[in-house]
Each structure stands twice: as C-alpha cells, then as structure tokens.
Amino acid sequence: xxxxxxxxxxxxxxxxxHTGEREGSGFTRARIMNTLHRERRxxxxxxxxxxxxxxxxxxxxxxAQSSGKWPVIWxxxxxxxxxxxxxxxxxxxxxSAPREKASPARDALPPGPIGALDAGRDDAQSEPAAGPDxxxxxxARAEAPPRRLEPExxxxxxxxxxxxxxxxxxxxxxxxxxxxxxxxxxELGRFRAAHDLHFNGQARDAIEAYARYLREFPDGRFxxxxxxxxxxxxxxxxxxxxxxxxxxxxxEGRYGTYRQREARKLLDALAKKKAGSR
Amino acid sequence: MIFALYSTMRALxxxxxxxxETLLSRLRAGDTHxxxxxxxxxxxxxxxxxxxxxxxxxxxxxLVHEVFVALPRVIKRFQGESTLRSFLTGVVINHxxxxxxxxxxxxxxxxxxxxxxxxxxxxxxxxxxxQAFLAALNRALDTLPLDQRVAFVLCDVEERTAGEAAExxxxxxxxxxxxxxxxxxxxxxxxxxxxxR
Numbered sequence: 001x002x003x004x005x006x007x008x009x010x011x012x013x014x015x016x017x018h019t020g021e022r023e024g025s026g027f028t029r030a031r032i033m034n035t036l037h038r039e040r041r042x043x044x045x046x047x048x049x050x051x052x053x054x055x056x057x058x059x060x061x062x063x064a065q066s067s068g069k070w071p072v073i074w075x076x077x078x079x080x081x082x083x084x085x086x087x088x089x090x091x092x093x094x095x096s097a098p099r100e101k102a103s104p105a106r107d108a109l110p111p112g113p114i115g116a117l118d119a120g121r122d123d124a125q126s127e128p129a130a131g132p133d134x135x136x137x138x139x140a141r142a143e144a145p146p147r148r149l150e151p152e153x154x155x156x157x158x159x160x161x162x163x164x165x166x167x168x169x170x171x172x173x174x175x176x177x178x179x180x181x182x183x184x185x186x187e188l189g190r191f192r193a194a195h196d197l198h199f200n201g202q203a204r205d206a207i208e209a210y211a212r213y214l215r216e217f218p219d220g221r222f223x224x225x226x227x228x229x230x231x232x233x234x235x236x237x238x239x240x241x242x243x244x245x246x247x248x249x250x251x252e253g254r255y256g257t258y259r260q261r262e263a264r265k266l267l268d269a270l271a272k273k274k275a276g277s278r
Numbered sequence: 279m280i281f282a283l284y285s286t287m288r289a290l291x292x293x294x295x296x297x298x299e300t301l302l303s304r305l306r307a308g309d310t311h312x313x314x315x316x317x318x319x320x321x322x323x324x325x326x327x328x329x330x331x332x333x334x335x336x337x338x339x340x341l342v343h344e345v346f347v348a349l350p351r352v353i354k355r356f357q358g359e360s361t362l363r364s365f366l367t368g369v370v371i372n373h374x375x376x377x378x379x380x381x382x383x384x385x386x387x388x389x390x391x392x393x394x395x396x397x398x399x400x401x402x403x404x405x406x407x408x409q410a411f412l413a414a415l416n417r418a419l420d421t422l423p424l425d426q427r428v429a430f431v432l433c434d435v436e437e438r439t440a441g442e443a444a445e446x447x448x449x450x451x452x453x454x455x456x457x458x459x460x461x462x463x464x465x466x467x468x469x470x471x472x473x474x475r
Contacts, residue, residue, distance in 0.1 A: 006469055007434065007462055007466065010415050010418075011430075011434040013411060013415060014330050014412075014431070014435045015436075018325075018326050018330045018338075020322035020329070022325060022335070022339070025322075028321070028339055031343055032317065032343055036310055036347060036350070037310070039347075199379075235387065259336055262336060273391060
C-alpha cells in the first residue's frame with residue numbers, strides 16, 4: 001500500500017464513519033429552539049425595561065427644552081451633584097477640598113502681598129470681586145506692613161497655579177452620567193470562570209469554581225457540563241473514586257444521552273486501570 | 279389592521295423570490311420556524327462536517343447547536359455568493375476551534391487513563407471493526423493545526439475543490455493548497471507513528 005493510499009483510505013474511513021445521521025438530531029433541534037426562545041425572551045425583557053426609561057428621559061428633556069425650563073433644571077441637577085459632597089471641612093481637610101470649595105477661603109484672605117500675588121496671577125478672577133470699598137482697602141493695604149508668605153499659603157498658591165483660568169464665576173457642570181449598563185449574565189460569568197480554569201489545566205481550582213457555580217445555580221443552564229467537567233478534573237487529580245461517582249450519573253443516563261458514551265468509556269478505562277494496578 | 283397590511287406587503291415582496299431566497303428572507307427577519315426549516319434541510323451535512331472535523335460526535339453535536347443558535351445573527355453576512363450549505367460550513371469552521379481543542383484533549387485523556395498499548399501495525403483492512411483505525415486517525419489529526427485540519431477535511435474527506443474550500447474557509451486558494459500540502463505531509467508522518475502503514 002502506498003502512502004497516498006493510506007491518506008485516501010483515511011479520508012474514506014472518516015467519510016464513512018461520520019455521515020451526519022444521528023438519532024438525537026431531534027433533541028438538538030429542540031435544544032436550539034429552546035435556546036433561541038430564551039434569548040428572545042431576554043431581549044424582550046431588556047427592551048421592556050429600557051425603552052420606557054429612555055422615553056421618559058427623552059420626553060422630559062423635550063418638554064424642558066420647549067418650556068424654557070431646561071437651564072433651571074440643569075442648574076438644579078448640577079447644584080445637587082456639586083453641593084452634595086459638602087462636609088464640614090477642618091483646616092487640614094480644606095487642603096484636599098476641591099477648587100470650588102477652596103475659593104471662598106481664598107476670598108477671605110486679608111489683603112496684602114498675597115492678595116497682590118493672587119491679583120497678578122488671576123486678574124480675571126479678582127476683578128469681579130472688586131467692590132466699592134476698593135479705595136479703603138487700598139489704603140489699608142498701603143498702611144499694612146509687608147507680611148511674609150506662610151508656607152501653607154505658598155503651597156496652596158503652587159497648587160492653584162496649574163488650574164485653568166475661568167471667566168465664569170459659576171462652577172463647571174459635571175459631565176452627564178453614562179446610561180446604566182445592562183446587568184451581566186452572572187450565571188454565564190460564573191460558569192465561564194470555572195470553564196477557563198478547567199481548560200487552563202488548573203483542575204483543583206476548576207473543581208472549586210464549578211462547585212461554587214452548582215451551589216449558586218443548582219438548576220442552571222450548564223449543570224451537566226459543570227458536573228462532567230468536575231469528573232474530568234477529578235481524573236486529572238487522580239481522585240478516581242470521586243471521578244467514578246460523578247461519571248456514573250452520566251453513564252446511567254441521568255442527563256439523557258449527554259456524554260453518556262464518553263462516561264461509560266471512561267468508567268471502563270478506570271476499571272481497567274484499577275484491575276491493572278492490582 | 280396594521281398586521282394584515284404588513285402581512286400582505288410582506289407576501290407581495292416575497293412573491294417573486296425563489297424558495298431558498300424566501301427562506302433566507304424569513305431567517306433574516308428572525309423567523310424561528312425558518313431556522314427550523316434550515317436545520318431540517320442542512321443538519322446532516324453540518325453534523326457530518328462537524329464530526330469529521332472534531333472526530334467526536336458529542337462535540338459535533340454541541341458545535342451544531344452553537345452554529346444554528348448563531349445563525350440568525352450571522353446570516354446578515356450571507357450575500358448569496360455561495361450556497362447556504364457552504365456558508366453554514368464556514369460558520370462551523372469559525373466556531374470549531376474551541377470544540378476541536380476540547381475533543382482532542384478528551385482523546386488524550388482517554389489514552390492516558392486507558393493506557394492502551396499502541397498496536398503493532400494497523401491498516402483499514404486488518405482492523406476488524408475499523409474503530410481502532412478511526413481512533414488512531416483522530417489522534418493523528420489532532421497533531422495538525424486547525425487550518426490544516428480544515429483543509430484536509432474539506433478537500434480530501436469531503437472532496438471539494440481547493441477553490442470551494444478556500445471560499446468556505448475565507449482564505450486565498452493558494453493558501454488553501456499550501457495548507458493541504460502540509461496537512462497531508464504531517465498526517466503521513468503521524469499515521470506512521472500510530473502504526474498505520
């Protein structure tokens with residue numbers, strides 16, 4: 001027999017062995033339909049939850065825009081977000097407070113070289129603050145002895161330097177929050193984590209992960225797969241008794257024909273191994 | 279009323295199409311019954327290819343399930359330049375990697391646990407049932423990378439031309455020929471190591 005004959009025979013053997021006819025094809029059809037039905041139901045549910053929310057937001061925005069209340073609403077929303085984290089600040093916590101919170105404290109600084117320094121740096125910010133008492137303040141400033149910059153002030157001035165200059169006295173509005181993410185499929189996530197461990201060869205961790213999955217989802221979609229994978233992991237670890245126990249449920253047909261043949265083969269192989277070791 | 283109008287318009291739009299086009303249109307529209315019909319028409323071919331590729335009927339069954347579940351989503355890519363069967367074969371290839379790897383690991387595990395001694399010499403004629411030959415053949419196929427395995431199954435087992443195989447696998451024809459050449463070369467060596475001469 002020539003080498004090419006061997007390949008031709010191999011191809012023919014494969015062709016004849018796998019014709020595509022199978023008794024369980026009806027079961028697979030039903031399984032496909034069931035999966036599709038479940039996916040469709042999940043999609044519908046997602047729509048049923050998110051579309052009313054989106055419509056309310058859309059209609060509300062449109063109403064606010066048309067009635068001219070949009071700026072008021074926006075102001076209210078931003079003030080809620082900006083004013084919410086306003087705890088009582090001590091002298092040390094003031095250092096870490098945001099710029100908007102720190103600015104009143106800075107305005108309260110006594111006039112003098114610091115004020116002059118600030119005015120030179122932040123012209124635009126200090127100008128609107130100038131009031132009718134400027135002449136008196138100027139006189140007081142002229143009379144006041146020059147003061148040394150305190151270290152804390154110096155540091156604060158250094159921190160403020162890279163901040164962008166703004167002509168608007170209003171605080172900047174925070175960016176609108178992203179829409180809520182749909183809840184991820186927890187069951188699939190659990191199973192996939194275990195599955196990855198199984199295929200990475202971390203049998204012990206995989207068993208634990210599958211057990212956790214089975215505890216959380218005793219009637220889950222992947223229960224047979226998880227149990228079969230646990231059996232394989234026990235074989236890998238050499239826990240033959242546990243493997244045999246797990247495989248027997250498949251061999252008995254508790255999960256239909258799913259992995260039944262493989263389980264029987266593995267059980268035979270384990271029995272042979274046991275007999276051989278004696 | 280609206281539904282009746284929609285149904286009439288839909289019926290009119292489908293009137294000029296061939297049965298396969300009609301089926302495809304229904305499939306694209308998300309009709310589950312259309313998917314059932316496609317399954318009934320093509321499941322044997324898809325299952326045969328999946329079994330030949332994975333060498334394991336259980337994995338093939340899972341693969342068939344995965345392919346038909348994914349079909350309503352991927353059918354949008356089908357432009358009608360090949361037959362639906364070829365397109366389905368392409369989908370099987372795209373989903374096969376994980377299943378082929380799983381099946382070959384299981385085979386390796388069976389071999390390891392069973393500790394079956396390799397036969398002295400195997401040939402299709404000498405093995406009584408051909409099961410041992412098939413098992414050895416699958417082990418030899420496991421040594422091939424997936425691309426080369428696909429090339430061997432499409433060209434040598436399913437007897438498709440290199441052009442057809444290239445179209446199905448989405449690769450250039452010359453690449454497919456190269457893959458087939460290397461697949462045959464490696465397979466000869468692997469079969470020899472399995473004792474098949």
